[in-house]
Every structure is written in structure tokens, then in C-alpha cells.
Amino acid sequence: MKSPSCATCGKPPVARYSPFCSLRCADADLGRWFGEVYRVPDTTADPDAMKGSDDEDGGVTG
Numbered sequence: 001m002k003s004p005s006c007a008t009c010g011k012p013p014v015a016r017y018s019p020f021c022s023l024r025c026a027d028a029d030l031g032r033w034f035g036e037v038y039r040v041p042d043t044t045a046d047p048d049a050m051k052g053s054d055d056e057d058g059g060v061t062g
């Protein structure tokens with residue numbers, strides 16, 4: 001039987017803080033998760049600017 005364990009420290013989780021064993025572990029994991037989410041690379045470039053140039057070059061065929 002596979003029993004779940006705290007994702008932070010590996011201890012048996014507590015129903016109250018499932019799937020973690022304590023609020024501290026839950027908080028620690030959440031903190032890491034949020035940290036990664038908020039550190040998203042800036043890939044919001046101008047798609048229009050790129051498309052405009054590409055369309056003119058590849059639209060001349062036949």
C-alpha cells in the first residue's frame with residue numbers, strides 16, 4: 001500500500017494540513033510554488049510587429 005507523505009519533509013501528513021504534515025510545511029511548499037509562478041519570463045513581445053514583417057516576405061508566391 002502506498003501511503004502519502006508530506007511533500008516538504010516526508011513525514012506522514014495530517015488531515016488538517018493534507019497533503020502536508022503541518023502548516024509550516026504547507027506554507028513552505030506554497031511559497032516555493034508561488035515564487036516560481038511569479039518568476040515567469042517576459043515573453044510578452046509584440047506579436048504584431050513580428051507578423052507584419054513575416055507576412056510581406058512569404059506572401060509573394062506565384
Ligand SMILES: [Zn+2]
Binds near residue numbers: 006007009
Ligand atoms: Zn512536513
